[in-house]
Amino acid sequence: MPRASKAAVSRSKARPPRAVQRPAPSVSARDEAYLALKRLIMTNQISAGSQILESEAAERLGMSRTPVREAMIRLEQEGIVELRSRHGMRVLPLSASDMQEIYEVLTALESTAAAIVASRGLSDEELQRLRDAVNEMDRALAKDDLLRWSQADETFHLLLVDLSGNSRIRTFVGQVWEQSNRARLLTLRLRPKPVDSNKDHAALVDAIARRDPTTAKKVHEAHRRRAGAMLTALLAEHGFKQL
Amino acid sequence: MPRASKAAVSRSKARPPRAVQRPAPSVSARDEAYLALKRLIMTNQISAGSQILESEAAERLGMSRTPVREAMIRLEQEGIVELRSRHGMRVLPLSASDMQEIYEVLTALESTAAAIVASRGLSDEELQRLRDAVNEMDRALAKDDLLRWSQADETFHLLLVDLSGNSRIRTFVGQVWEQSNRARLLTLRLRPKPVDSNKDHAALVDAIARRDPTTAKKVHEAHRRRAGAMLTALLAEHGFKQL
DNA sequence: CCGATCAATTACGTATACATTAATGTATCC
DNA sequence: GGATACATTAATGTATACGTAATTGATCGG
Missing domain, CATH: 1.10.10.10 (Winged helix-like DNA-binding domain superfamily/Winged helix DNA-binding domain)
Structure with a gap:
C-alpha cells in the first residue's frame, strides 16, 4: 500500500531514473x-x-x-x-608468542610460495615488478624513510605470494600480516636498519630468476627466521609483553 | 500480503511458540x-x-x-x-587446482608443525595420543572401514597441529581441511587403500619420539606431497572437474 | 567497613519493518 | 516480430523494536 503511492510518484515524474540523487553509494x-x-x-x-x-x-x-x-x-x-x-x-593484543606464531606461519607459507614461483618461472614483466619493489626498499632505506621502506616490504612480500598463484597462501599470509601490522609499525624505529633484509630480498629474486626453487626456499626461510628472531628479541629487550 | 502468507505457513506447521519451551538454549x-x-x-x-x-x-x-x-x-x-x-x-565447488592449493598449504603448515613438535619433544602421554590415532587407523584399515579410517586420519593430523601449540597453524589447517572435506569423502572409495599413508604416520611419530625435527619435517612433507598427487591424479583420472 | 542480595540498567541477540535495487516480465513502438 | 521502456517482483541491506541475560550498583546484614 505505501509502495503504491511511491510508484505513483515516480511515474508522475516521468523519468528521472536514478542519477539525480544517488551520487556514489558504491x-x-x-x-x-x-x-x-x-x-x-x-x-x-x-x-x-x-x-x-x-x-x-x-x-x-x-x-x-x-x-x-x-x-x-x-x-x-x-x-x-x-x-x-x-x-x-x-x-586482540599481540604477545611475544603471538609474534612467534606469526613468523612461523610466514616462514612456512612464504618459503613455499618462493619455491612455487621459482619452480614455475616468471615472465620478464613479473620479475621486474619484484625488482621494482626491492629497489624501492633500497631507495627508502637510503633516505632513511622507514615508513616507506615498510610499505615496500609489504608490497614485496604480498607480491611474492600473489605470484605463487595459490590464493589460499595469499589469504593466510595477508591475514597474519594484518594481525602483526601494529607490532611492525610500533617497532619500526626500534629495530636496527633493515640492511640485510634488503640483501635477502635481492638474493631471493636472483634465485627465482635462476629458477632455483631449493635456494629460493632456503633463502626465504632464513630471511623470515632472522626477522622473527629479531622482532621477538626486540620485544623482550624493550619489555613489551603486549602490543 | 507477505505477512499473511508467512503467518499461514508458520501456523500450518503448528509451531508452538518457542518462548514457551526453554529447555537448553545453550x-x-x-x-x-x-x-x-x-x-x-x-x-x-x-x-x-x-x-x-x-x-x-x-x-x-x-x-x-x-x-x-x-x-x-x-x-x-x-x-x-x-x-x-x-x-x-x-x-563453492572444488576444482583440481583448489585441491592442489590446499595440499600445498597442508604440506607447508603441517610439516612445520611436525618440526616444532619434534623439536620441543612430547610427554609420554602426548606421544601416546598420537600412537593411539595411528593404531586406530591401522585397525580401521584392517577392517576395511574407510570412513573410520578417514576420521582417525583427521584426528591424527589435527592432533599434530594442536600439539605444535601454534594456534594459527591450527586454525589455517582446520580451515583448508574443512574446505576439502567433501572431496576427501567423495574420493574415499576411489583411491587405493591408504596402506603407505599409515606407514608414513608411524615414521613421523618415530621421528618425533627421537626428537628429530629434520626427519619429521621431511617425512611429513613427503607424505602430504604424495597424498596430494594421488588425489589430484584421481580427480583427473575420473574426469572430475568440480566437486 | 566488607561482602552479598536484589533491582535497575545496559548491551546484546533475534525478529521484524522498511528501503533499495537487481531481476523479471510485459506492453508498446516501430 | 524484436528491442526497449516500464511496472512488478524478489531478495537483499539496513534500521528499529523487543525480550533476555548479564552487569552494575545500591541496600542491607554481619
Whole structure:
C-alpha cells in the first residue's frame, strides 16, 4: 500500500531514473564499517586491548548496529578482534608468542610460495615488478624513510605470494600480516636498519630468476627466521609483553 | 500480503511458540545456523555449486534471517561458500587446482608443525595420543572401514597441529581441511587403500619420539606431497572437474 | 567497613519493518 | 516480430523494536 503511492510518484515524474540523487553509494555500509574499523585498528587509533561496543561504533560511524555487527564478525574471523558478549569488540593484543606464531606461519607459507614461483618461472614483466619493489626498499632505506621502506616490504612480500598463484597462501599470509601490522609499525624505529633484509630480498629474486626453487626456499626461510628472531628479541629487550 | 502468507505457513506447521519451551538454549541461534549449514555442506547434503537464499535457509532452520545471515558471513570468511547479492549463499565447488592449493598449504603448515613438535619433544602421554590415532587407523584399515579410517586420519593430523601449540597453524589447517572435506569423502572409495599413508604416520611419530625435527619435517612433507598427487591424479583420472 | 542480595540498567541477540535495487516480465513502438 | 521502456517482483541491506541475560550498583546484614 505505501509502495503504491511511491510508484505513483515516480511515474508522475516521468523519468528521472536514478542519477539525480544517488551520487556514489558504491560501498555498502557494512563494507564501510569494516574498512573504518580495520583502519582504526591498523593505525593504532584503537589501541590493543581496548573495547568498543556495537552501539558506540555504530554511532561513531553514523549507521545502525546491524552493519557494524556484521563487520565485527568479519574482523573476528580474521583474528584481529575478539567478540565478547556484552563487552563489545576487543582489539586482540599481540604477545611475544603471538609474534612467534606469526613468523612461523610466514616462514612456512612464504618459503613455499618462493619455491612455487621459482619452480614455475616468471615472465620478464613479473620479475621486474619484484625488482621494482626491492629497489624501492633500497631507495627508502637510503633516505632513511622507514615508513616507506615498510610499505615496500609489504608490497614485496604480498607480491611474492600473489605470484605463487595459490590464493589460499595469499589469504593466510595477508591475514597474519594484518594481525602483526601494529607490532611492525610500533617497532619500526626500534629495530636496527633493515640492511640485510634488503640483501635477502635481492638474493631471493636472483634465485627465482635462476629458477632455483631449493635456494629460493632456503633463502626465504632464513630471511623470515632472522626477522622473527629479531622482532621477538626486540620485544623482550624493550619489555613489551603486549602490543 | 507477505505477512499473511508467512503467518499461514508458520501456523500450518503448528509451531508452538518457542518462548514457551526453554529447555537448553545453550547455543545461540546464530551458532545453530552456522553448525547446521556447515553440516549440510560437509555431508554433501547441499551439493557444491548449489545456492540457498537467506530466507530459504531461515525458514528451513526455523529462525529469522538475522542469525542466518551472520552464519553465512562466517562461512564465507572460512572459504566454504560465496555470498552473491540477491542469489544467496553458494557452496563453492572444488576444482583440481583448489585441491592442489590446499595440499600445498597442508604440506607447508603441517610439516612445520611436525618440526616444532619434534623439536620441543612430547610427554609420554602426548606421544601416546598420537600412537593411539595411528593404531586406530591401522585397525580401521584392517577392517576395511574407510570412513573410520578417514576420521582417525583427521584426528591424527589435527592432533599434530594442536600439539605444535601454534594456534594459527591450527586454525589455517582446520580451515583448508574443512574446505576439502567433501572431496576427501567423495574420493574415499576411489583411491587405493591408504596402506603407505599409515606407514608414513608411524615414521613421523618415530621421528618425533627421537626428537628429530629434520626427519619429521621431511617425512611429513613427503607424505602430504604424495597424498596430494594421488588425489589430484584421481580427480583427473575420473574426469572430475568440480566437486 | 566488607561482602552479598536484589533491582535497575545496559548491551546484546533475534525478529521484524522498511528501503533499495537487481531481476523479471510485459506492453508498446516501430 | 524484436528491442526497449516500464511496472512488478524478489531478495537483499539496513534500521528499529523487543525480550533476555548479564552487569552494575545500591541496600542491607554481619
